[in-house]
Amino acid sequence: MSWFLSLPLIIPFLTAIAAYLLRHSASGKWVSVAGSALGLVASIALMAIVLDKGVVAAQMGQWAAPFGITLVADLLSAVMVLITAITGFAVAIYAMGDVTEAQERLGYHGLFQVLLAGVTGAFLTGDLFNLYVWFEVMLIASFGLLVLMGGKEQLDGGVKYVALNLISTIFFLTGIGLLYGLTGTLNFADLALKVEEIENQGLLTVVAMMFMVAFGVKAAVFPLFFWLPAAYHTPSFSVSAIFAGLLTKVGVYALIRCFTLVFDHDIAFTHTILLWVACLTMVVGVLGAAAQSDFRKILSFHIISQIGYMILGLALMTPLAIVGAVFYLVHHIIVKANLFLIAGVAKRLTGGTEVYQIGGLYKYAPFLGVLFLVPAFSLAGFPPLSGFWAKYIIVKATLDIEMWFVAFIALAVGLMTIYSMTKIWAEAFWKNHPDGIEPRMEKLSNKWAQLLPIAGLAVLTVFIGMNPEPFVQFAERSAAQLLDPSDYITAVLGDAQ
């Protein structure tokens, strides 16, 4: 069954080639949608296998671990691959109503599929250097998507995005070199065993900090997040939705993977730093959002503040906190991608994203209003939506170990989130359009291509919110695997260890 692990990777790559070859024809977008649907089927099947058999590993090219490249899927990897496929499928459909023909001719759909492949690869790999390669695949595709048909704004945002991400890449690479020098291996499972034998634990902490900086830039934590609000509001809406949903979460995933599996030698030091980083990320992100008045800029700063909650879950390192981090990760990707998709519809109906200069959506497009309220309230943590349970678990985890102040910050940031969402609601939806435009739904070309993915993701949010039990149980199993990696190590290295 282990060959199955490479399917979620091969499908988007093949789709990318087909979509690129068909970039001049109208069928390119259908290829992209069909490929994403196939990828979704493959990741559902992968999920079923992992749920059934536990951790699955495959050695590429028949080179035994730890020498070859290993693909490995535990519950966290499987759920991240699945959620990537869901978001990718939704955005591929949305792109039919969003991406212009000129962008298609430049190869939008091909780049989009390569991005999906890069993200999936990062979730599936069991090798640190291979993770670096997947990061680069993801980066170069995201660079292309970001500046495709770019005007001044996109180029300006793109420069900052490229510059800071390349620096993070170099930190990552240096960390890999030093870690290899220390342990002589780059396989995650092998590393987990070898780091315990190192005499120079101080140097290991230095290397851990290099990884924290590298992944911290990717995850956009305080004080390394500046590239995100500079770039995320500039590209087309389907691009910013897939970025907002997935890219920072790859950084969070890498942090969770490394700081539960490899760098758990000095939790008192590393995870205390993570705790401070998490709190500051939450606060700075939400305050930044309060100061913004552009639909997408507000949402961009909220990505940052929400990343804080996930890092908080990792920093606390208690079983419940890790459950919260995993649950939060899944819930957040769906909600955040959806909000950016809605921002796109709002822009096309009202003619802008600056919330003070638009309006009238509630009066003329009430259905969109409902669709906005679901992810917006979920982001803020209203019951009975998915965000409530995510926040509830994280706050409960802080209260359990009597960190009152951290719990207070987490709750206060939730309150501030409502403030920003209310601002969007009051300005873009409730008040009349200042220019007297009537933003009726009928004006939308390709209406269903845009509304179906939004509605689908909203239904998913409500579904998770109404039936949290199986999802929490799943997160509990996943957290148990993360905190006790013996299954993971056995699956990769075999029983010989």
Place this chain on the structure above:
Amino acid sequence: MEQLLSLLIGVLVAASVYLMLARNLLRFLFGLILLSNAANLTIFVAGRLTPGAPPLIPDGVDAPVSEVANALPQALVLTAIVIGFGLFAFALVLAFRAYQSLGTLHTDEMRVAEPKEQK
């Protein structure tokens, strides 16, 4: 040899940080390529230096007989160089396009995506 290379890496990093602190995007990019080369050298040195011992296996044997150089760090460096080269080429073209369209490479003036607040 290790000490010498470590010094060289230090000099490269210092020079690249100096370049990257400049407010000119082109100088920043030159700093970036220096830094990525410093990272490549770090991997190389961290993999231990074994001069004059190519990783060759004599005829009729399955494994090298004496101590040989570790080929893996070199493979890693090679991959990193190729990837770094590709990304750097992209970054240069992006900087050129940004110069064409914004008319400047001075980072303080590149405020189109995040304009200053008008009071």
